Amino acid sequence: MEKARANHIDIPKIFYSDATGGYLERCIGCDLELCSGDTDYLIEKAFKSYQGLESYSTIFEYAMCLTCVDRMHQTLSEESRANISSYFQKHAKFPNWVASGQADNDINQQLSCCILTAEKAHEIPEFQIYGHCRGKELIVSGYPFMISGKAMDMLVELISDQTLDELQNFTDQLVGGPSEFADILKLGPRLIF
Numbered sequence: 001m002e003k004a005r006a007n008h009i010d011i012p013k014i015f016y017s018d019a020t021g022g023y024l025e026r027c028i029g030c031d032l033e034l035c036s037g038d039t040d041y042l043i044e045k046a047f048k049s050y051q052g053l054e055s056y057s058t059i060f061e062y063a064m065c066l067t068c069v070d071r072m073h074q075t076l077s078e079e080s081r082a083n084i085s086s087y088f089q090k091h092a093k094f095p096n097w098v099a100s101g102q103a104d105n106d107i108n109q110q111l112s113c114c115i116l117t118a119e120k121a122h123e124i125p126e127f128q129i130y131g132h133c134r135g136k137e138l139i140v141s142g143y144p145f146m147i148s149g150k151a152m153d154m155l156v157e158l159i160s161d162q163t164l165d166e167l168q169n170f171t172d173q174l175v176g177g178p179s180e181f182a183d184i185l186k187l188g189p190r191l192i193f
C-alpha cells in the first residue's frame with residue numbers, strides 16, 4: 001500500500017457533494033467511478049457566498065477524470081490556451097500550504113483568497129473552488145485554489161468565440177443529451193484547469 005504523504009489529505013467536506021453529503025462519486029464526462037479507485041480527477045464547485053466559507057450555497061458541483069479534462073482542453077484553440085496560461089503565469093499567486101493537522105481549517109485558509117485577484121471569499125458574491133483528488137484523497141500541490149466570479153469572467157473573455165462554440169459542441173457530445181452537466185453549462189461555459 002502506498003504510504004500516506006504529507007500533501008495527501010482526506011477529501012475535506014467542502015469538496016463533498018452537497019446533493020448527497022458524500023463524495024462526488026462519478027466522472028460527469030464518462031461516468032467512471034472515481035472515489036473508490038486510484039484515478040486522478042478534478043472537482044469544481046461554484047458557490048454563492050454569504051459570509052465566504054462560513055455561509056454559502058452551492059450553485060453546482062462536479063468531478064471529472066483527467067482523461068475527460070484533457071479532452072476538454074483539446075477543444076480550446078492554441079491561442080485560447082496560450083492566453084489563459086500567460087494570464088495565470090502573470091497573476092496567479094498560489095498560497096503556501098501549511099498543514100496544522102486540522103485539515104478543514106487549513107483548506108479554508110487555502111481557499112479564502114482568489115489566486116488571481118486576491119479578493120477574499122467573504123467579500124465577494126460568487127466564487128469557484130478547484131481540487132485535485134485521487135480516490136478519497138485530496139492532493140495539495142498547486143490545487144486546491146479559489147477563483148472569484150469576476151476573475152472567471154475575465155478568463156472566459158480570453159477565449160475566442162470559435163473556441164467557445166467548440167467547447168459547447170464538445171460538452172454536448174460528452175453529455176449526450178439532457179444531464180446534470182447540460183444544466184451546469186446553461187450557467188455559462190465551464191473551464192476546468
Ligand SMILES: [Zn+2]
Nearest residue numbers: 027030065068
Ligand atoms: Zn471521465
